[in-house]
Amino acid sequence: MITIIFYILAAITLASGLLTVLSKNPVHSAIYMIVCFFSIAGHFLMLNAQFLSVIHIIVYTGAIMILLLFTLMLMNLNEQHEPVKKVASRIAATVSACLMVVLLLGAFLKATPTIEAYKAAEIDFQSVKVIGDVILNEYLVPFEFTSVLLIAAMIGAVLVSKRENKA
Amino acid sequence: MNIAIILLILLAGSLVTYFSGNRFASKVAMLFAIAAAAFSISLLLEYQSTGATSYSIEWISKPNIAFSLKVDGLSLVMLLLNSLLLPIIMLTSISHTVKSERILYSLVLFMSFAMTGVFLSSNALVYYVFWEMSLIPIYFIVVLWGNGERAKRRRSAMTFFIYTFAGSLFMLAAIIYMYVKVGSLELHDIYNANLSHTEQIWIFLAFFLAYAIKIPVFPFHTWQASVYQKAPIMGTLLLGALMSKMGLYSVIRWQLPVTPYAAHELRSLVLILSIIGVLYGAIIALRQDNLKRFFAYASLSHVGFIAAGVYALTYDGLQGAVILILAHGFGIIGLFFSAEVIHRRLKTPLISKMGGIKSSAPKFTIAFFFMILASIAIPLTFNFVGEFTIMYGVYQVHLGYLLPLGASMFLGAFFMLRMYQYVMLGDKINRSFPDLTINETLVFVLSAVVLIFFGIYSKPIVDIISPSLQELMTYINR
Amino acid sequence: METGLILLLLIFPLAGFLINLFVGKKLGKTLPGxxxxAAVTGSFVITLIYFIKIVSTGQAIHVHLFEWVSFSDFKANFELVLDQLSLIWLMxxxxxxxxxxxxxxxxxKGDENIDRFFSYLNLFIFFMIILVTANNLAIMFIGWEGVGLCSYLLIGFWYKNHKFNDAAKKAFIMNRIGDLGFLTGVFTLGYIFKTIDFDSLKLAVTTTSNLEVSGLLGLGTLCLFIGAMGKSAQIPLYTWLPDAMAGPTPVSALIHAATMVTAGIFMITRLNFIFNLTPDVQLFIAIIGAVTALFAASIGIFQTDIKKVLxxxxxSQLGLMFLAIGLGAYHVAVFHVITHAFFKACLFLGSGSVIHAMGGEQDMRKMGGLRKVLPITFATFFISTLSISGIPPFAGFFSKDEIMVVAFENNIGLWVLAALASLMTAFYMFRALFLTFNxxxxxxxEQKHHLHESPFVMTLPLIILAVLATIGGLISLPFxxxxxxxxxxxxxxxxVPAEHGATSHQFMLIGISVLIALIGLAIAYYQYIVKSVVPEEDDKITGFAKVAYNKYYIDEIYDTLFVKPFYVLANFFKNIVENIMNAIVFGFGYLIAALSIPLRAIQNGSIGLYLFFFVIGFCSIVAYLFFV
Amino acid sequence: MHDILEQVGINNYIYLSALLFCVGVLGMLYRRSTIVMLMSVELMLAAANMLLAVFSVYHQDASAQVFVIFSMAVAAAEVAVGLAILVAIFRNIGSIDIDNLKNLKG
Known part of the structure; x- marks a missing residue:
């Protein structure tokens, strides 16, 4: 039963991914993107990583997609259908994407890693408490640095997109 | 006595001259040159008492490269040539002020430092470092102080630099290969490394390319004439008298003993190339109008002669080659300096505009004529002893090689005397031609004395070089 | 004491050379002379001392100075030897x-750089002494090239005239071609016998006798003879000698008559024990000698310049000497060298005093009737002409007759050539005599009233030489x-073959050679005294005379065959080969420049393309890592 | 639910994330408008995060999940700055079509 759910969810993810990529209108692709992120969150849930799925939804779908849609609206790109690349480059794109798929899967199959049995840890390692504990103990320094990173990104974004007030 | 001191003297000299003002630059440089000469003579005395000495300190640990120098008969003689010629080279333009002299003299001293390094080093990589280092100063000397139009001068200097540099890259490849194969770059390890035949052929060719460009040997000589012509007098003398000798010395020291089988195998090819060079230089000189370019081709012919001596792989060939290296070093100084003397007075380098100098400058005529006699190897000159021995060395290889080589005797006489006639003889020219000043006479007298003394009594030189040449011959014929 | 005196022999001329060269200008006009x-007379006195000593004791003297050049096989020491041969030559x-x-x-007297002239003359004597007294071939080579150098300096003494410079250059280059042959010969001997000293060579020749040696030995002797050809102006390499007349007359007398040109004969006589081993080379020498004698004599007949005739x-006379050497009669050749030195020097000096009197005029067509004005010159010139034509009892008769006898006994053909040559010699010598003096x-x-007899300092040598030319024959009488x-x-x-008694055919031969000389005299007398013919001006000479007058155009042939190709080759090298070489070298530069253009097109700024390459690159890395 | 990996098996997850990643790559090459390219970058990042999470579950170790969180932070920062640049480009050039952003020529 679980595998069926997994396959459905995987199908949704891939379909929405493809649709985001192939749709003509950027807004459509944004919406498919949101669907895709929800499916990924679903995957997290299935893996019992609730904290992750929630964070995923908040950060990706909540923040990034909204920002994307906002920029789309700002640059009112929604109505005109964007010009399509030359056929040759589109074919080249698909060919190279497929080539990459084949390569990655081939590499994985050829590498044939040994997969041992799953050891079930007694405590629930994915619970929020444990993750919070790990973040604030082992990874305190990177945690602080992410805050610095975010501040820098904010300032950068503001500065870059500020309209120079020509004299 | 530590050999490295001479390197220190020259390096220190180069730095000090750089920082001394333009007025004193030439005097300071001359002081250091004479100090270096004195030291090398003390090395000579020490060599005679104790024989070959060497000096080595650890330089790089990972690829174990030791900064090792060695003074045996051959390198001592080359060192003497270098350090005795340096003061004379400086003497040629000490009275002739140029712009920013201190840089020029410091470059000259630096060049001499690099060349002394080449002659002394007995570790392949150290040798290669000094080999490349010597290229840099001569490039700047030619570009900054050369004559002729700036763009052309830069172009020929650049051709020379890249041409020589490209050649020596092949040598670097060979050195690296040898390090990989032999495990150490010390001279005696490389000599005793028994490389396979094919390896030897490839290494021989790699070395040959680098040295053929430097000497220069026939197909690789295109850079030579224009650089000799465009360089200032000190640059031409450094190039002609010393730098070509670096190539020849390296053939004897680094190429033949390391790859004896290949040397014997490719002997006919290399001999033919050098002999073509001899005849080519002699014949093309007939049609040169620029005097310095004329002497450049004459030097090409003589240097080809030495190369033929070296590549004959006989003991006489080698001994003759080393003698002729020394003789040509002093002889070519006289020739190029005469061109400079004429250029300073008549302000034109073209033979067609010269003539009748003999009647207005007797002292210069005697000096110039003696230098011509030395260059066409009249007996009782040092050049003759060299050429005589080389011809016998080449004769032992095959008579067929001796005849074209011997042809350079009368071809040399042909183009030299023809030039002498157009430059010096004929009726009096209208322009004034003041005779030699003291400095100029001193240059001629010094080189003439050396050429005559060793022309008559060349035994001391032969005694110094014969032990190390015997040893090299044992390697070459193994 | 021994070496000191012999060294002095060398030092005198060297000192004379150095003094005149460096200090000459300050010594005024007469002191250098x-x-x-004095220097040369000093050497002559020393030679005289040793000559008398060796005639009495017959004991050669060796002087070892120092080691000059050392090879792997042999050493060339600076050694001198005074034995019979070198002393007679020194004399x-x-x-x-x-x-x-x-x-x-x-x-x-009038020349402004007279000091340089005398310094070169002394240098010449110095090198000639080295050549003659050398004890091995290397030292002989020093003298060999040294005299070549001095002949260059002296021929081109009046350097203001480019024709003289060309003549000097030609002489020097031709000599050096011969020297190349000489050197190859020296190397061959050194290579075979591992020594180049004469006495050890003589020893080595008797010991090594395997066949292989003779093949190489033949080559060695042939090369040595080429050297002699260059120096003593034989057939292929003789054209420099007539041009060498551009030098002052004393130079022609000393170098191109008496001393330098005999160097070739000296060398072959010195190495007679080697030349005897190669009979075919000797025959070759004889043939070359005879042909040169005839050929040169035939040109001499038509020349109008008095020095060119001489x-x-x-x-021609050198050709006769080589004929004698080729037939193995070294002593006859040496005898002819001595007598030739006497009368040829006298002839040259005589023509010198004629030219001196005529104010530099050398063309016989402009002379005539000088008998009364220059009596001493005429007398000495007349004696020497008699001597050279072989009229008894003068020296020339005895030496030429010896050559005729040797030629007759060994090779009739060559004897005929020699007889013809001496006939022509008699004719052109008397022609010259009559044209200038009768x-x-x-x-x-203007020349007429300027005519005067030469001063005593010039006529004294003429007289001494004329006396020597007459009594010279006594040193080697026939029978x-x-x-x-x-x-x-x-x-x-x-x-020396034991001199057999007066055989019948020897008398007959003497008769023939005297007859030849008289016929020559008669034809000349008839032509220039009875019919008083005067040779036409240059442009009007026709037919064979024109060809012979222009030296059978040998010079022009040499010029086009040997000299022009070098210039053509020089042009070819300069314009074509140099440019090709440069093109190749700079070609690499342009090649790289040309290659870079397509590469530049790739970076055309389209980000899509970069991304595409990015993905392709990634894929190839993965592929390589996992699948190769 | 922890036994999900036994049933589904980690291979499938790897295939899934690989496929998703390649869809992202396709998006990058296929589309002309820069914003969609940004989105496909996000897709690729999400694929990688997913695989990280799967392996963290596989190893029963929380540090991988922490890493996912950090990568999300970075992704957010990246999108913010990317969009800012896009806005600036749009204002200057008037279009954010990848093909006519060609002035950085070689």
Whole structure:
């Protein structure tokens, strides 16, 4: 039963991914993107990583997609259908994407890693408490640095997109 | 006595001259040159008492490269040539002020430092470092102080630099290969490394390319004439008298003993190339109008002669080659300096505009004529002893090689005397031609004395070089 | 004491050279001449001392100075030897040298760089002494090239005229071609016998006798003969001698008549024990000698310049000497060298004093009737002409007759050539005599009253030489009374054939050679005295005379065959080969530049393309890592 | 639910994330408008995060999940700055079509 759910969810993810990529209108692709992120969150849930799925939804779908849609609206790109690349480059794109798929899967199959049995840890390692504990103990320094990173990104974004007030 | 001191003297000299003002630059440089000469003579005395000495300190640990120098008969003689010629080279333009002299003299001293390094080093990589280092100063000397139009001068200097540099890259490849194969770059390890035949052929060719460009040997000589012509007098003398000798010395020291089988195998090819060079230089000189370019081709012919001596792989060939290296070093100084003397007075380098100098400058005529006699190897000159021995060395290889080589005797006489006639003889020219000043006479007298003394009594030189040449011959014929 | 005196022999001329060269200008006009003559006379006195000593003791003297050049196989030490051969040569080199120095004091009086002239003359004597007294081939080579150098300096003495410079350059280059042959010969001998000293060579020759050696030995002797050809102006390499007349006359007398040109004969006589081993090379020498004698004589007949006539006669007489050497009669050749030195020097000096009197005019068509004005010159010239034509009892008759006898006994064909040559010699010598001294004066008025007999300092050498030319024959009379033969016997390994009594055919031969000389005289007398013919001007000569007058155009042939190709080749090298080489070298530069253009197109700024390459790159890395 | 990996098996997850990643790559090459390219970058990042999470579950170790969180932070920062640049480009050039942003020529 679980595998069926997994396959459905995987199908949704891939379909929405493809649709985001192939749709003509950027807004459509944004919406498919949101669907895709929800499916990924679903995957997290299935893996019992609730904290992750929630964070995923908040950060990706909540923040990034909204920002994307906002920029789309700002640059009112929604109505005109964007010009399509030359056929040759589109074919080249698909060919190279497929080539990459084949390569990655081939590499994985050829590498044939040994997969041992799953050891079930007694405590629930994915619970929020444990993750919070790990973040604030082992990874305190990177945690602080992410805050610095975010501040820098904010300032950068503001500065870059500020309209120079020509004299 | 530590050999490295001479390197220190020259390096220190180069730095000090750089920082001394333009007025004193030439005097300071001359002081250091004479100090270096004195030291090398003390090395000579020490060599005679104790024989070959060497000096080595650890330089790089990972690829174990030791900064090792060695003074045996051959390198001592080359060192003497270098350090005795340096003061004379400086003497040629000490009275002739140029712009920013201190840089020029410091470059000259630096060049001499690099060349002394080449002659002394007995570790392949150290040798290669000094080999490349010597290229840099001569490039700047030619570009900054050369004559002729700036763009052309830069172009020929650049051709020379890249041409020589490209050649020596092949040598670097060979050195690296040898390090990989032999495990150490010390001279005696490389000599005793028994490389396979094919390896030897490839290494021989790699070395040959680098040295053929430097000497220069026939197909690789295109850079030579224009650089000799465009360089200032000190640059031409450094190039002609010393730098070509670096190539020849390296053939004897680094190429033949390391790859004896290949040397014997490719002997006919290399001999033919050098002999073509001899005849080519002699014949093309007939049609040169620029005097310095004329002497450049004459030097090409003589240097080809030495190369033929070296590549004959006989003991006489080698001994003759080393003698002729020394003789040509002093002889070519006289020739190029005469061109400079004429250029300073008549302000034109073209033979067609010269003539009748003999009647207005007797002292210069005697000096110039003696230098011509030395260059066409009249007996009782040092050049003759060299050429005589080389011809016998080449004769032992095959008579067929001796005849074209011997042809350079009368071809040399042909183009030299023809030039002498157009430059010096004929009726009096209208322009004034003041005779030699003291400095100029001193240059001629010094080189003439050396050429005559060793022309008559060349035994001391032969005694110094014969032990190390015997040893090299044992390697070459193994 | 021994070495000191012999060294002095060398030092005198060297000192004379150095003094005159460096200090000459300050010594005024006459002092250089005196110093030079004193130096050479000094050497002559020393030679005389040793000559007398060796005649009595017959004991050669060796002097070892120091080691000069050392090879792997042998050493060349700076050694001198005074034995019979070198002393006889020294006698007439320094003797005639001194006379000529004395003569040139008068002849060169007006010249402004007279000091340089005497310094070169002394340098020449110095090198000639080294050549003659050398104990091995390397030292002989020093003298060999040294005299070539001095002949260059002296021929081109009046350097203002480019024709003289060309003549000097030509002489030097042709000599050096010969020297190349000489060197190859020296190397071959050194290579075979592992030594180049004469006495050890003589020893080695007797010991090594395997066949292989003779093949190489033949080559060695042939090359040595090429060297002799260059120096003594034989057939292929003789054209420099007539042009060498551009030098002052004393130079022609000393170098191109008496001393330098005999160097070739000296060398072959010195190495007679080697040349005897290669009979075919000897035959070759004889043939070359005879042909040169005839060829040069035929040109001499038509020349109008008095010095050119004497130059060709020298080439012809040298041919006769080489004929004698080729037939193995070294002592006859040496005898002819001595007598030739006497009368040829006298002839040259005589023509010198004629030219001196005529104010530099050398063309015989402009002379005539000088008999009364220059009596001493005429007398000495007349004696020498008699001597050279072979009229008894003069010296020339005895030496030429010996050659005729040797030629007759060995090779009739060559004897015929020699006879013809001596007939022509008699004819053109008397022609020269009559044209210059008899009949009316054909010169310009201004020359006429300028005519005067040469000063005593010039006529004294003439007289001495004329006397020597007459009594010279005594040193080697036919029919066994030859002092010279047994004097030279220790030198010649084959020894001198015992002089048999007066055989019948010898009388007949003497008769024939005298007859030839008289016929020559008669034809000349008839032509130039009875019919008083005067050779036409240059442009009107026709037919064979024109060809012979222009030296069979040999010079022009040499020029186009040998000299022009070098210039053509030089042009070819300069314009074509150099450009090709440059093109190749700079070609690499342009090649790289050309290659870079397509590469530049790839970076055209389209980000899509970069991304595409990015993905392709990633894929290839993964592929390589996992699948290769 | 922890036994999900036994049933589904980690291979499938790897295939899934690989496929998703390649869809992202396709998006990058296929589309002309820069914003969609940004989105496909996000897709690729999400694929990688997913695989990280799967392996963290596989190893029962929380540090991988922490890493996912950090990568999300970075992704957010990246999108913010990317969009800012896009806005600036749009204002200057008037279009954010990848093909006519060609002035950085070689």
């Amino acid at each position: 005196l110093i030079a003559t 007439f080199v320094t003797g005639i040298g001194a006379l000529i120095h004395l003569y040139s004091i008068g002849y060169m 130059a060709y006669s020298t080439v 009949k009316g004066f054909r010169g310009t008025e 066994g009374y030859s002092w010279l033969n047994e004097y030279l016997s220790p030198i010649l390994v084959a020894g």
